[in-house]
Every structure is written in structure tokens, then in C-alpha cells.
Amino acid sequence: MAKKTRNLTWADVTPETHFLNRRQILAGAGAVSLGAIAGRGRATEGLEPNSFEDITSYNNFYEFGTGKEDPARYAHEMTTAPWSVTIDGMVDKPGSYDLAALTDGMTIEERIYRFRCVEAWSMVIPWNGFELRGLLDRVGVQPGAKYVAFETLYRPDEMRGTRSRIIDWPYREGLRLDEAMHPLTILATGLYGKPMPNQNGAPIRLVVPWKYGFKSIKSIVRISLVAEQPETSWNMIAPNEYGFYSNVNPAVDHPRWSQATERRVGGGLFAARQDTLMFNGYEDEVAGLYEGMDLKRFY
Amino acid sequence: MDLAAEVTRRARRVPVWVIYVLGLAPMGWLFWLGLTGGLGPEPIKALEHRYGLIALQLLVAGLAITPLCRIARVNLMRFRRAVGLLAFAYVTAHLLVWLLLDLRSLSLIWQDLVKRPYVTIGMAGFACLVPLALTSNDRSVRALGPRWRRLHRLTYVAVPLGAVHFVMLVKGWQWEPLAYLAAILGLLALRLRLVRSAFQQA
Numbered sequence: 077m078a079k080k081t082r083n084l085t086w087a088d089v090t091p092e093t094h095f096l097n098r099r100q101i102l103a104g105a106g107a108v109s110l111g112a113i114a115g116r117g118r119a120t121e122g123l124e125p126n127s128f129e130d131i132t133s134y135n136n137f138y139e140f141g142t143g144k145e146d147p148a149r150y151a152h153e154m155t156t157a158p159w160s161v162t163i164d165g166m167v168d169k170p171g172s173y174d175l176a177a178l179t180d181g182m183t184i185e186e187r188i189y190r191f192r193c194v195e196a197w198s199m200v201i202p203w204n205g206f207e208l209r210g211l212l213d214r215v216g217v218q219p220g221a222k223y224v225a226f227e228t229l230y231r232p233d234e235m236r237g238t239r240s241r242i243i244d245w246p247y248r249e250g251l252r253l254d255e256a257m258h259p260l261t262i263l264a265t266g267l268y269g270k271p272m273p274n275q276n277g278a279p280i281r282l283v284v285p286w287k288y289g290f291k292s293i294k295s296i297v298r299i300s301l302v303a304e305q306p307e308t309s310w311n312m313i314a315p316n317e318y319g320f321y322s323n324v325n326p327a328v329d330h331p332r333w334s335q336a337t338e339r340r341v342g343g344g345l346f347a348a349r350q351d352t353l354m355f356n357g358y359e360d361e362v363a364g365l366y367e368g369m370d371l372k373r374f375y
Numbered sequence: 376m377d378l379a380a381e382v383t384r385r386a387r388r389v390p391v392w393v394i395y396v397l398g399l400a401p402m403g404w405l406f407w408l409g410l411t412g413g414l415g416p417e418p419i420k421a422l423e424h425r426y427g428l429i430a431l432q433l434l435v436a437g438l439a440i441t442p443l444c445r446i447a448r449v450n451l452m453r454f455r456r457a458v459g460l461l462a463f464a465y466v467t468a469h470l471l472v473w474l475l476l477d478l479r480s481l482s483l484i485w486q487d488l489v490k491r492p493y494v495t496i497g498m499a500g501f502a503c504l505v506p507l508a509l510t511s512n513d514r515s516v517r518a519l520g521p522r523w524r525r526l527h528r529l530t531y532v533a534v535p536l537g538a539v540h541f542v543m544l545v546k547g548w549q550w551e552p553l554a555y556l557a558a559i560l561g562l563l564a565l566r567l568r569l570v571r572s573a574f575q576q577a
């Protein structure tokens with residue numbers, strides 16, 4: 077996965093020079109300390125990450141309850157080791173992969189991304205993870221595969237929120253194959269150089285920074301390569317409100333609220349809203365994926 | 376021992392101003408928490424939600440006072456006005472957080488009002504409460520006479536509107552707002568029964 081072949085502008089992610097400086101190559105589950113990475117040269121990116129405290133205390137993870145504090149309160153009840161991910165469908169090497177096997181040989185990088193929730197709040201998060209395409213290449217995507225489907229762990233005795241039937245568990249998400257193969261799309265195993273906190277989707281989660289947060293599915297136990305567009309949880313609940321694509325788009329409102337602005341979490345009682353950016357600020361990188369598509373129709 | 380009579384007797388000893396003070400205290404306390412980080416990293420939404428929820432709870436409480444008296448013989452009628460006015464104060468605070476802290480832009484406010492049904496419905500609820508709050512004083516009660524009671528039936532419209540607003544704004548069908556709506560509809564049904572039996576007796 078040579079960085080040099082990449083045609084991205086990293087201005088809003090991490091400038092390549094910094095990136096190479098601070099990048100560390102880690103084997104294993106990302107449980108290794110990344111302390112040396114965190115806290116360096118962030119200002120140069122113009123994106124000041126939210127505090128670890130903000131990121132780990134204000135979450136949507138309905139498996140643990142619908143309140144923003146519920147995940148921080150109850151997610152510790154989830155066992156994350158041992159952990160394995162089933163990879164199946166149209167792949168050359170299907171199977172149940174132990175987390176260590178999954179991350180073995182992958183380059184764990186820091187990616188400082190904007191994170192925009194469909195509820196019109198946002199954060200900036202320094203993730204640690206690797207590109208999903210690296211994994212997909214490794215398991216061998218077969219020609220007929222057009223989409224990638226993901227599932228979250230569903231273990232009711234450790235996930236008290238699943239007693240509510242608000243979602244038809246397990247939580248499901250999906251991407252078009254080209255979205256999944258995009259270099260901005262990562263599987264994250266940590267943040268701030270620490271192993272992924274349970275409330276943020278331990279031990280491994282998806283991060284797709286140009287889409288609303290609910291697309292970035294947490295605590296993944298299954299990845300399937302499929303030919304048809306998969307069912308996705310919020311789309312199943314309210315198809316008129318949550319589309320399959322769910323790209324961040326200030327011009328397409330949620331039926332019940334405007335998506336034109338957002339409030340950065342962590343600004344206190346007098347924080348003003350800020351304008352929401354097309355594709356959450358990753359327009360240069362990802363607009364090409366949707367060329368010729370009517371984004372009002374495919375919201 | 377007659378529990379209802381006991382509660383009634385003890386409640387009679389509580390001056391109404393105590394209810395106002397106790398009722399308003401959380402408003403200031405929550406604002407203070409928001410200022411000082413006690414409401415988490417997103418204090419504006421938290422404050423908006425907390426005020427909205429307290430408003431709804433007070434509206435339900437206000438609605439429960441009459442049937443509590445008629446059916447359970449627990450007489451808290453002396454506090455009904457205070458509870459209603461407190462509810463109005465919280466709805467107003469809720470609205471002010473939305474206007475002054477959350478949106479802060481006339482165009483955003485206008486768009487939300489016309490385009491978001493849950494905001495429109497909340498606003499309709501608030502609009503119903505305004506004349507009620509304005510006439511919640513002895514002078515108005517006297518001046519309006521029987522019309523006062525008729526005017527105050529607007530409560531039966533305002534309170535369910537508040538609950539419907541809540542049901543509409545959450546993602547998916549969540550039990551909490553539905554439970555409030557159910558409680559309110561239950562209380563209103565009781566009210567209808569009381570009115571009807573009053574007619575039959577007359």
C-alpha cells in the first residue's frame with residue numbers, strides 16, 4: 077500500500093510529511109501503546125481534535141441505550157477479547173478471523189478525521205487504524221461482489237440497550253465496494269493512541285469520514301461481500317430519513333431537521349453552530365465516487 | 376390510617392411559595408451545570424432536553440392534580456396553579472435555549488418553524504400555554520368568570536401537543552416519549568369520564 081501512488085490531498089487529514097513522521101508500524105491488535113503519536117503537530121492540520129474525554133463520553137451506541145452517556149456507562153459490560161470477525165460472501169478466503177490475525181501486518185496509522193453525526197453535532201477524532209481496502213485485498217474480493225455488508229456484535233446479556241426493539245438487531249451497515257475501497261475508509265482499532273474504548277466500538281470499527289456517523293459501524297463481527305445492496309439498520313427503521321448512502325450533505329435536510337449547520341461538541345454553553353461542509357469536507361477526495369448521481373434522490 | 380387524608384393534611388401545611396422555589400431551583404442549577412461542564416461536552420442540547428423534559432413532567436403533574444383529588448381524594452389543588460406556571464416557565468426556558476443558544480439565527484429559526492413539524496407542534500403547544508399563563512392570577516379568574524374554565528381547557532390541547540412533539544423528535548419509536556403520551560391520554564380520558572359523570576349527576 078504505497079502512499080506515493082495515492083492521489084489524495086491530505087490537507088484535511090494529515091499532511092503526508094507529518095504522517096510519515098509520526099506513523100508507526102504496528103503489528104497486532106492496536107493494543108500497543110501509540111503514546112508517541114498522540115499530541116504531536118496537530119495545529120498544522122487546522123483540525124484540533126476533541127478531547128479524549130469528549131470523544132469517550134458523548135456517544136451514540138444504541139446497543140447500550142439511547143442516551144448519549146449510556147455507552148460510557150454500560151459499554152464496559154461488553155467482552156472484547158477474544159474477538160473474531162467472520163468474513164464471508166464473495167471472497168477467496170472466507171473464514172472467522174481472530175482480531176490479531178485480522179490486523180497482523182497492517183499498518184496502523186493515525187487519521188485525524190472530522191466526524192459528523194446525522195443529529196447535527198460533530199467532533200474531530202484522532203483515530204488509529206488501517207485502510208479497509210488492505211483487508212479486502214488480502215481476503216480477495218471476487219468479481220461479482222458490489223457491496224460490503226457489516227454487522228455489529230449482538231450479545232444481549234452484555235448489551236442492555238438491545239432489550240429495546242428500536243433496532244432489529246444486530247445493527248447492520250453497508251458500503252458500495254468502491255466506497256469501501258476508498259483510501260479514506262478505515263477500520264479503526266484505537267483513538268488517541270489508545271486501544272479503542274468500548275463505547276467507541278471496541279475492538280474494531282469502521283470509519284467513513286464523509287458519511288453520517290451511523291454509517292461507521294462499531295464492534296464489527298461480520299464483513300460480507302455481496303452482490304446486492306445490503307439492508308442497513310437505520311434505513312430499515314426510517315427509509316425516508318436515512319438513506320443507504322447517507323453522505324454528509326448540507327443541501328439535503330433530514331426530514332425533521334436541517335443539515336446545513338452543525339455544532340462542534342465541546343465548545344461549552346455558548347458555542348455557535350458552524351456550516352456543515354459537503355461530504356464533511358472530503359469533497360475533493362470522494363465527490364468522484366458519486367459523479368452523475370442525484371444526491372437528493374440517493375441521500 | 377387514611378393515606379389520602381394524611382397526604383392532604385400534610386400538604387396543607389406546605390406554603391405554595393415553597394413549590395415555586397423548589398420548582399425553579401433545577402432551572403438555575405442545570406444552567407450552572409451547563410456553564411461549568413456538568414452537563415457533558417454538549418451542554419446546549421443537554422439543557423434544551425432537560426428543560427423540555429421537566430416542562431413535560433410538570434404538565435403531566437398539573438394534569439394529574441384534579442383527578443387525584445376527585446378519584447383518590449388526595450387534595451393538592453392549592454398547588455395546581457404553581458405547577459402550571461412552573462411548567463410554563465420551563466417551556467419558556469426550553470424555547471429560549473433553542474432561540475438564543477442553539478440556533479441563534481433568524482433564518483434558521485424561521486426554517487425550522489415552517490419546515491420541521493416537531494418544532495411547529497412544540498410551538499403550537501407553547502402558543503396554547505401563553506394565554507393560560509397570562510390568566511393564572513386571581514384577578515383574571517374573577518374577571519373571566521366561567522370563561523376562565525373554558526379557556527383553561529386549552530391545557531387538554533397543549534399538553535398532548537408537547538408529548539407528540541417529543542415522540543416526533545426522537546429517532547425511531549422510543550418507549551419514553553410514548554409512555555408520556557400514553558400517560559397524558561390516560562389522564563385526559565379520566566377527565567372525560569369525570570366530566571361525563573358530572574353531567575349525569577346534574
Ligand code: HEM
Pocket residue numbers: 423424425427428429430431434466469470473494497498499500501533534536537538540541544
Ligand atoms: C408544550 C411545550 C413543549 C414541551 C412540553 C416540550 C418538550 C420537549 C421534550 C420533552 C423534549 C425532549 C427532551 C429529551 O430528549 O429528553 C424536547 C426537545 C426539543 N424541543 Fe421541545 N417542548 C415544547 C415546546 C417547544 C418549542 C416551543 C420549541 C421551539 C420552537 C421546542 C423545541 C425543541 C427542540 C429543538 C428540541 C430538541 C430536539 C433535538 O434533540 O434536537 N420545544 N421538547
